[in-house]
Amino acid sequence: xxxxxxxxxxxxxxxxxxxxxxxxxxxxxxxxxxxxxxxxxxxxxxxxxxxxxxxxxxxxxxxxxxxxxxxxxxxxxxxxxxxxxxxxxxxxxxxxxxxxxxxxxxxxxxxxxxxxxxxxxxxxxxxxxxxxxxxxxxxxxxxxxxxxxxxxxxxxxxxxxxxxxxxxxxxxxxxxxxxxxxxxxxxxxxxxxxxxxxxxxxxxxxxxxxxxxxxxxxxxxxxxxxxxxxxxxxxxxxxxxxxxxxxxxxxxxxxxxxxxxxxxxxxxxxxxxxxxxxx
Amino acid sequence: xxxxxxxxxxxxxxxxxxxxxxxxxxxxxxxxxxxxxxxxxxxxxxxxxxxxxxxxxxxxxxxxxxxxxxxxxxxxxxxxxxxxxxxxxxxxxxxxxxxxxxxxxxxxxxxxxxxxxxxxxxxxxxxxxxxxxxxxxxxxxxxxxxxxxxxxxxxxxxxxxxxxxxxxxxxxxxxxxxxxxxxxxxxxxxxxxxxxxxxxxxxxxxxxxxxxxxxxxxxxxxxxxxxxxxxxxxxxxxxxxxxxxxxxxxxxxxxxxxxxxxxxxxxxxxxxxxxxxxxxxxxxxxxxxxxxxxxxxxxxxxxxxxxxxxxxxxxxxxxxxxxxxxxxxxxxxxxxxxxxxxxxxxxxxxxxxxxxxxxxxxxxxxxxxxxxxxxxxxxxxxxxxxxxxxxxxxx
Ligand SMILES: Nc1ncnc2c1ncn2[C@@H]1O[C@H](COP(=O)(O)OP(=O)(O)OP(=O)(O)O)[C@@H](O)[C@H]1O
Ligand SMILES: [Mg+2]
Numbered sequence: 001x002x003x004x005x006x007x008x009x010x011x012x013x014x015x016x017x018x019x020x021x022x023x024x025x026x027x028x029x030x031x032x033x034x035x036x037x038x039x040x041x042x043x044x045x046x047x048x049x050x051x052x053x054x055x056x057x058x059x060x061x062x063x064x065x066x067x068x069x070x071x072x073x074x075x076x077x078x079x080x081x082x083x084x085x086x087x088x089x090x091x092x093x094x095x096x097x098x099x100x101x102x103x104x105x106x107x108x109x110x111x112x113x114x115x116x117x118x119x120x121x122x123x124x125x126x127x128x129x130x131x132x133x134x135x136x137x138x139x140x141x142x143x144x145x146x147x148x149x150x151x152x153x154x155x156x157x158x159x160x161x162x163x164x165x166x167x168x169x170x171x172x173x174x175x176x177x178x179x180x181x182x183x184x185x186x187x188x189x190x191x192x193x194x195x196x197x198x199x200x201x202x203x204x205x206x207x208x209x210x211x212x213x214x215x216x217x218x219x220x221x222x223x224x225x226x227x228x229x230x231x232x233x234x235x236x237x238x239x240x241x242x243x244x245x246x247x248x249x250x251x252x253x254x255x256x257x258x259x260x261x262x263x264x265x266x267x268x269x270x271x272x273x274x275x276x277x278x279x
Numbered sequence: 280x281x282x283x284x285x286x287x288x289x290x291x292x293x294x295x296x297x298x299x300x301x302x303x304x305x306x307x308x309x310x311x312x313x314x315x316x317x318x319x320x321x322x323x324x325x326x327x328x329x330x331x332x333x334x335x336x337x338x339x340x341x342x343x344x345x346x347x348x349x350x351x352x353x354x355x356x357x358x359x360x361x362x363x364x365x366x367x368x369x370x371x372x373x374x375x376x377x378x379x380x381x382x383x384x385x386x387x388x389x390x391x392x393x394x395x396x397x398x399x400x401x402x403x404x405x406x407x408x409x410x411x412x413x414x415x416x417x418x419x420x421x422x423x424x425x426x427x428x429x430x431x432x433x434x435x436x437x438x439x440x441x442x443x444x445x446x447x448x449x450x451x452x453x454x455x456x457x458x459x460x461x462x463x464x465x466x467x468x469x470x471x472x473x474x475x476x477x478x479x480x481x482x483x484x485x486x487x488x489x490x491x492x493x494x495x496x497x498x499x500x501x502x503x504x505x506x507x508x509x510x511x512x513x514x515x516x517x518x519x520x521x522x523x524x525x526x527x528x529x530x531x532x533x534x535x536x537x538x539x540x541x542x543x544x545x546x547x548x549x550x551x552x553x554x555x556x557x558x559x560x561x562x563x564x565x566x567x568x569x570x571x572x573x574x575x576x577x578x579x580x581x582x583x584x585x586x587x588x589x590x591x592x593x594x595x596x597x598x599x600x601x602x603x604x605x606x607x608x609x610x611x612x613x614x615x616x617x618x619x620x621x622x623x624x625x626x627x628x629x630x631x632x633x634x635x636x637x638x639x640x641x642x643x644x645x646x647x648x649x650x651x652x653x654x655x656x657x658x659x660x661x662x663x664x665x666x667x668x669x670x671x672x673x674x
Contacts (some may be wrong), residue, residue, distance in 0.1 A: 184392075184394070186390045186391075186392050186393075186394035187394055187396060189350075189355055189388075189390065189394060190388065190390060190394035190395075190396075190407075190455075191411075192355055192382070193353060193355055193382060193386065193388035193465075194382065194383065194387075194388070194407060194408040194411050194455075194459065195379040195380065195381075195382035195383030195408075195411055195412070196379075196411050197379065200411055204407075204410070204411070205396070208396065208398045208399075209396065209397065209398065211398060
């Protein structure tokens with residue numbers, strides 16, 4: 001009897017999740033609100049900084065950064081031309097909004113992710129617990145994050161950033177952990193043999209030695225954040241994703257192309273700048 | 280007093296060492312313990328002392344427990360049982376704070392693969408120990424530059440380790456250890472990764488530094504040649520146990536068991552083929568043209584030797600004088616050395632080791648090497664011949 005019930009009656013999983021979300025909202029509403037406010041402030045601050053002065057000034061600064069990081073004249077000129085094109089197509093403000101949200105997402109991902117990676121390498125238990133969660137976060141299609149993000153934070157920029165962080169935080173955690181695990185045993189012995197405290201071991205020996213791997217985590221984090229731009233727009237995030245979505249619903253090929261081009265230019269630039277390991 | 284006293288030291292690798300430890304203390308060997316308990320014995324109930332300012336070499340095959348033993352001394356590996364006293368302080372008792380202080384002040388360590396920090400420059404690597412101690416930047420820079428100069432690396436301060444050859448990297452490793460001015464240097468096969476020529480150069484360098492610096496050195500190697508060259512005393516390890524401790528004469532002439540004998544047999548005989556390869560520079564000579572009995576005595580005293588070779592103009596070989604004869608001359612107030620100059624057998628540069636051995640076997644002084652023009656070009660001491668004979672002839 002019970003078995004037949006089980007086979008024929010749908011488990012109220014959906015209801016259960018809904019119930020859980022509601023509980024969280026009603027009990028932690030305050031926390032969620034202040035978190036939301038914090039992210040908003042961070043975003044607005046970044047947008048403020050990025051749109052301080054004329055776009056040409058920004059392009060100049062960006063070109064300078066490109067030059068300093070890569071020392072590649074072609075890349076620097078390409079960056080300038082690409083941004084000028086975006087400016088000409090009147091996609092400048094969305095570009096800045098997108099850049100600011102990527103920076104916010106990456107910042108949050110790193111601030112949480114790198115210490116998480118350290119904790120993971122320090123504690124076997126944390127490592128075992130986080131493993132399946134990270135696998136889960138990386139295999140689930142990012143659209144699925146949108147739903148809880150939307151429920152907790154409503155429509156707008158903040159849920160977009162939260163979804164992006166969930167999507168992009170795994171590489172910094174994993175690669176920080178991996179980098180620390182792979183620090184040469186002799187280096188650690190040298191650190192201890194000269195009398196390092198655990199704190200000195202971490203900051204003077206292990207993290208610097210794990211830096212190449214951590215950098216790789218940062219690069220991947222940036223790239224994954226970028227790939228969320230259009231998806232995040234579905235729950236109201238601003239920036240270049242918005243016109244892309246709008247062009248979809250209105251079948252406005254021209255607008256879609258222009259906004260899409262903006263995304264592509266930003267993506268290529270960021271990829272060239274941070275996407276490969278820095279030498 | 281001994282600098283380091285090790286007593287009943289054991290290290291068992293494995294989750295429950297108690298049972299294995301009982302077996303070890305009953306005198307069971309490594310493979311028995313492994314068979315009965317599944318635990319690996321790294322160090323098996325070891326006792327030894329290291330004297331102040333001694334080079335103590337630990338030698339043994341791979342897996343014999345050398346590295347484990349060395350790391351028990353500064354507790355990079357926690358000993359399972361036993362005591363390690365440094366200047367009478369049992370360091371196995373120290374809490375983590377005191378242990379850190381001990382590591383900072385007492386020990387400098389040098390690693391087989393150098394263990395340099397790739398993200399730091401040569402200077403920063405050398406400063407590391409002092410940086411950890413919180414020494415201010417200026418002082419530690421000065422100390423590091425000083426240490427780098429000692430190992431012959433001045434001018435390389437701003438390079439990164441990967442820009443240096445292996446030998447130079449290990450010089451940085453050595454400088455890093457010296458910069459903290461430790462009492463004891465722990466060196467785990469520091470020259471094993473280097474090619475033979477560089478290796479020999481580094482050994483000479485280490486000996487020079489040792490002469491200048493009053494440090495106690497514990498040096499690990501699996502190379503008997505290296506052990507003989509550097510060690511005041513040599514401990515031979517097998518399966519976690521020390522099977523013999525002694526001077527190189529002891530080890531070579533009086534191998535206490537088959538294992539040591541096998542080891543000694545492996546001494547690279549082809550390294551020295553004839554007298555020219557085996558000879559060393561005499562530390563002092565008496566010049567018959569100008570030196571009398573007093574000068575001869577002074578030179579022997581100064582070099583702490585009991586006999587000295589006498590040469591004429593252009594180092595023409597004349598013979599040897601002994602301390603007791605010279606003393607007699609001095610007491611009698613005579614000033615002509617020639618009446619006590621004795622003849623001893625000489626070797627030509629091309630003579631091979633077997634001939635040398637037969638000549639030196641019954642000699643109580645070094646064997647002079649003289650070229651065709653009767654010029655004294657070097658001397659051969661017994662141990663360097665012994666170390667180059669195959670084990671059958673030695674033991
Ligand atoms: N962390 C460890 N866990 C388990 N067993 C270990 C560990 N470290 C060393 N051992 C074992 O202890 C024994 C001694 O190893 P150790 O590294 O001290 O040898 P070694 O004489 O330094 O050898 P090598 O010349 O290869 O460096 C070996 O049997 C080794 O397998
Ligand atoms: Mg070893």
